[in-house]
Amino acid sequence: MKALSIKNLSKTYRNGMQALKEINLDVEQGDFFALLGPNGAGKSTTIGVITSLVTKSTGSIQVFDTDLDSDAEQAKSYIGLVPQEFNFNGFEQVKHILVAQAGYYGMPASQAEPRADELLKQLGLWEKRDTPSRSLSGGMKRRLMIARALVHNPRLLILDEPTAGVDIELRRSMWTFLRKINAEGTTIILTTHYLEEAESLCRNIAIIDKGQIIENTDMKSLLNRLDKETFVLDLKKPLLDTFELDGFDYQQIDNTTIEIEIHRGESLNSVFEQLTSKGIEVTSMKNKVNRLEELFLNLVEKSE
Amino acid sequence: MTPSRHQRHWVAFSTLLNREIRRFFRIWPQTILPPAITMTLYFIIFGNLIGSRIGEMGGFTYMEYIVPGIIMMAVINNAYSNVASSFFSAKFQNHIEELIVAPIPNYLILAGYVAGGTARGLCVGLIVTLVSLFFTHLPVEHIFITISMVFLSAVLFALGGFINAIYARSFDEIAIIPTFILTPLTYLGGVFYSIDLLPEVWQHISMLNPILYMVNAFRYGMLGISDIPIMAAFSIIVLFIAALTAYALYLLKKGTGLRN
Numbered sequence: 001m002k003a004l005s006i007k008n009l010s011k012t013y014r015n016g017m018q019a020l021k022e023i024n025l026d027v028e029q030g031d032f033f034a035l036l037g038p039n040g041a042g043k044s045t046t047i048g049v050i051t052s053l054v055t056k057s058t059g060s061i062q063v064f065d066t067d068l069d070s071d072a073e074q075a076k077s078y079i080g081l082v083p084q085e086f087n088f089n090g091f092e093q094v095k096h097i098l099v100a101q102a103g104y105y106g107m108p109a110s111q112a113e114p115r116a117d118e119l120l121k122q123l124g125l126w127e128k129r130d131t132p133s134r135s136l137s138g139g140m141k142r143r144l145m146i147a148r149a150l151v152h153n154p155r156l157l158i159l160d161e162p163t164a165g166v167d168i169e170l171r172r173s174m175w176t177f178l179r180k181i182n183a184e185g186t187t188i189i190l191t192t193h194y195l196e197e198a199e200s201l202c203r204n205i206a207i208i209d210k211g212q213i214i215e216n217t218d219m220k221s222l223l224n225r226l227d228k229e230t231f232v233l234d235l236k237k238p239l240l241d242t243f244e245l246d247g248f249d250y251q252q253i254d255n256t257t258i259e260i261e262i263h264r265g266e267s268l269n270s271v272f273e274q275l276t277s278k279g280i281e282v283t284s285m286k287n288k289v290n291r292l293e294e295l296f297l298n299l300v301e302k303s304e
Numbered sequence: 305m306t307p308s309r310h311q312r313h314w315v316a317f318s319t320l321l322n323r324e325i326r327r328f329f330r331i332w333p334q335t336i337l338p339p340a341i342t343m344t345l346y347f348i349i350f351g352n353l354i355g356s357r358i359g360e361m362g363g364f365t366y367m368e369y370i371v372p373g374i375i376m377m378a379v380i381n382n383a384y385s386n387v388a389s390s391f392f393s394a395k396f397q398n399h400i401e402e403l404i405v406a407p408i409p410n411y412l413i414l415a416g417y418v419a420g421g422t423a424r425g426l427c428v429g430l431i432v433t434l435v436s437l438f439f440t441h442l443p444v445e446h447i448f449i450t451i452s453m454v455f456l457s458a459v460l461f462a463l464g465g466f467i468n469a470i471y472a473r474s475f476d477e478i479a480i481i482p483t484f485i486l487t488p489l490t491y492l493g494g495v496f497y498s499i500d501l502l503p504e505v506w507q508h509i510s511m512l513n514p515i516l517y518m519v520n521a522f523r524y525g526m527l528g529i530s531d532i533p534i535m536a537a538f539s540i541i542v543l544f545i546a547a548l549t550a551y552a553l554y555l556l557k558k559g560t561g562l563r564n
Binding site for chain 2: 013048051052053054055072073074076077079081085086087088089090091092096099101103104105106107108148
């Protein structure tokens with residue numbers, strides 16, 4: 001079953017700006033799906049239309065086979081949204097926000113209260129349950145938005161840049177949490193600017209640019225398309241002179257760092273054999289940029 | 305057991321209403337206290353100090369005569385401003401999105417906010433009524449008319465506040481209608497005088513003021529006297545409620561001020 005099916009979706013704003021141009025997109029039930037694109041590409045508009053925050057111009061959307069136009073109530077009940085911007089009442093207490101949100105989905109307080117308690121504990125907000133939300137730190141506000149989106153047990157969770165401005169430690173703990181709820185059966189759609197995040201979490205991916213889907217595939221096959229990768233090698237001892245590497249281009253960054261381009265099909269073993277024969281010892285190696293980032297930039301450049 | 309659609313709707317409505325009631329009680333120094341103080345001043349100044357020199361009006365002391373109007377004025381203003389400020393704040397802070405993404409039909413969003421505004425209007429009205437008992441005796445001639453008129457008036461002005469908040473783009477814009485329309489209409493709506501005292505032309509003009517009908521019908525419920533026919537008052541208020549409800553639902557469906 002498809003968790004989300006978008007057909008020929010277009011959106012033209014009143015100022016004439018065409019944000020979406022007949023996009024088609026399917027997300028399978030249980031998927032962890034990345035929707036990527038540069039700023040202004042149409043990601044947030046797409047999410048806005050799915051969640052009824054933006055009125056579409058044409059097209060149709062089905063959520064778990066329920067049409068958003070003909071049975072909006074049922075379709076909306078499947079969705080939980082974590083928006084990009086904080087959007088809760090700053091004067092309301094943390095737990096009230098969760099219980100009220102569950103109430104809007106028809107969950108009575110007798111069920112909503114224990115569910116809110118459970119989420120507050122899981123997301124490390126239990127101690128803050130009686131605090132007005134405006135007093136929370138940025139990271140806590142992000143977690144509160146995740147808790148609020150999950151309080152009615154949605155089958156489809158949509159996260160619009162959930163880790164923007166979040167420190168690395170919290171980001172990692174959010175990843176763990178999201179992986180857990182995905183493993184438990186929640187379908188997740190994620191937009192993010194951290195391509196490392198998408199690569200690490202998502203199984204399938206769509207890239208949107210200028211209101212059109214320019215790529216829609218699984219993460220593995222997309223990464224396999226990468227023609228070349230650049231590796232950064234840290235050397236144990238400073239280089240005293242330049243040297244030749246047969247079949248490879250390298251660039252010396254400083255006297256203990258080099259960058260080497262490896263094309264698809266080439267072996268890294270050959271590089272290490274040559275370096276070893278020249279008495280050059282490597283202490284560490286990493287990708288210069290995230291692989292997905294490299295592909296993303298290629299695809300977006302091509303579409304221009 | 306999965307709750308039925310009606311049960312879910314009831315939970316959603318009562319959640320919204322509870323949140324609204326909790327909101328105005330949480331900020332009671334801004335919502336409950338000021339009208340109580342203002343209306344007490346009206347009783348002291350207009351009722352006691354000036355009223356004692358005015359004498360009788362319609363066969364009642366001036367204090368007795370103005371109490372129904374002052375109660376109604378408090379109800380109208382508070383029902384209106386509660387919805388206007390609460391709904392506009394929800395827009396301003398974007399937490400209206402909590403409702404837009406949720407499976408709540410538009411009529412329930414409207415009903416929740418209007419019920420919240422009505423609750424505050426009636427709550428303040430009750431406080432003002434209790435305060436008035438320190439100054440005068442309050443008869444209630446027709447209990448059904450008294451209760452239904454105060455309730456319908458609160459609903460009507462809560463609807464007005466909702467529409468104002470939908471269109472408003474700044475906090476200034478939710479103050480314009482109360483300041484430049486609601487307050488003059490209330491003062492010219494027969495709160496402090498009988499329209500019989502006005503020249504004939506102004507009596508006719510006054511008949512165009514809907515608040516005149518509410519104040520007089522409410523006064524009729526309490527004192528048994530009115531400048532206008534009671535059925536006309538009920539008809540007009542029901543008609544206005546129907547028209548404003550239809551218009552508010554139309555705006556919600558269209559997404560005016562809420563959706564891109």
